[in-house]
Amino acid sequence: MRYGSYLRALLRPAVVTAAALMFAFAALPSAADILDDWATVKAPPPIEVKPVTLDGATTALLILDMSKAGCTRRPRCVATVPNVKRLYDAARAGGAMLWYSLGDPKDIVDPGFTPREGEYVQQMGPDKFLGSNLEEKLKGRGIKTVIVCGTSFQGVGIGTGTEAAQRGYKVIVPIDCLSSEDPYMEQYSAWQFFMGGPNVVTRGSTVTRSTMVKFGTPSASN
Numbered sequence: 762m763r764y765g766s767y768l769r770a771l772l773r774p775a776v777v778t779a780a781a782l783m784f785a786f787a788a789l790p791s792a793a794d795i796l797d798d799w800a801t802v803k804a805p806p807p808i809e810v811k812p813v814t815l816d817g818a819t820t821a822l823l824i825l826d827m828s829k830a831g832c833t834r835r836p837r838c839v840a841t842v843p844n845v846k847r848l849y850d851a852a853r854a855g856g857a858m859l860w861y862s863l864g865d866p867k868d869i870v871d872p873g874f875t876p877r878e879g880e881y882v883q884q885m886g887p888d889k890f891l892g893s894n895l896e897e898k899l900k901g902r903g904i905k906t907v908i909v910c911g912t913s914f915q916g917v918g919i920g921t922g923t924e925a926a927q928r929g930y931k932v933i934v935p936i937d938c939l940s941s942e943d944p945y946m947e948q949y950s951a952w953q954f955f956m957g958g959p960n961v962v963t964r965g966s967t968v969t970r971s972t973m974v975k976f977g978t979p980s981a982s983n
Contacts, residue, residue, distance in 0.1 A: 804948065808955040812973040813933055817855030820976070821904045822848055824874065825862045825889060825911030825921060832870040837947070838912040838940040842871050844971040845910050845938050849874035855976025858902045862889050862917070887920025890928070899930070906931040908974065910938035914950040923958060926965040935971045 795802075824845060832838040852859060861869075861881035869875050884893040899907070907930050909922045918939045926932045934954045941947045949957070954966040 805952060805956070808936075808951055808968055810936065810969050810973060811967055812975070813967055813969055814975045814977050815855070815857070815906055815908075815933070817852070817857040817976045819903055819905040820852070820855070820908065821858040821860055821899055821902070821906070822852040822908045823860050823862075823889070823895075823910065823921065824849070824876075825909070825917040826913075827861075827870050827874075827911055828863060828868040829870050830868070832912055832940075835912055835940055835942060837942070837944075838870075841910075841912070841938050841940045844935065846871060846873045847971045848908065848910060848935065848938060848974060851974065851976055852908070857908075857976065858898065858904055860895060860898055862893070862911070887916040888924050889917060889921045890924050896928070904930070906933060908933040908935065910935060912940045913946065914939040914941045915946045918950050919953055922954060922966065923962045926962045927959075930965070932962075932966040933974065934966055934968045935974060936968060937970045937972075 826832075827838070827842075827845065832842070849859070859876065859880050861876040862884045863869060863876060863881045864883040866875050866881065882893045882895075884891070884895075886892070889895050898904075907922075907925050909918055909925070909932060911917045918934070922932050922934060932954070934951070936947070936951050939947065939950065941950065951968060954962060955968050956963055958966075
């Protein structure tokens with residue numbers, strides 16, 4: 762066989778494959794971006810919540826932006842108040858560190874979990890590590906795990922929780938202690954920690970509920 766014939770025989774399958782791919786791509790819908798598919802997108806299956814047992818000596822409970830003004834204008838935030846109180850009581854009893862983003866203790870939405878002196882700072886952004894003493898406080902106490910509570914879920918929840926994970930902390934996300942303006946924002950925020958976020962975030966986060974958090978001797982899986 763001449764070289765030219767041999768080369769044509771060798772390339773023929775590749776040419777046929779390329780042509781088939783061209784026809785396949787031509788048959789695909791011509792949607793330009795997600796907006797064109799908006800109405801057809803289906804929500805992922807429900808997330809999985811897991812129980813956790815935490816060591817109070819190395820755990821911090823963060824209660825973020827739970828002020829009267831910020832919480833009372835969100836009915837979903839008001840609904841989380843008993844759950845935050847439940848974690849507050851457990852954290853105090855378990856010897857955990859408490860830290861708040863709050864301008865004045867008198868502004869807390871529920872006096873049942875009022876911060877003590879030195880436990881709060883005023884920080885208005887979604888990432889509470891920026892411009893605050895949070896990192897200093899965590900390192901000073903030897904904290905390894907943070908529980909994130911507050912409002913809004915898509916703001917301080919994602920902002921502080923994902924940053925904590927990227928800084929090497931284990932992040933506990935009690936979905937009944939984080940609120941938003943509407944359920945969709947809470948849904949995509951919870952999905953961010955469960956599966957939708959960067960690997961460093963999903964790998965370092967546990968999604969749970971306040972009723973599933975205990976303080977004691979941690980199990981090997983936690």
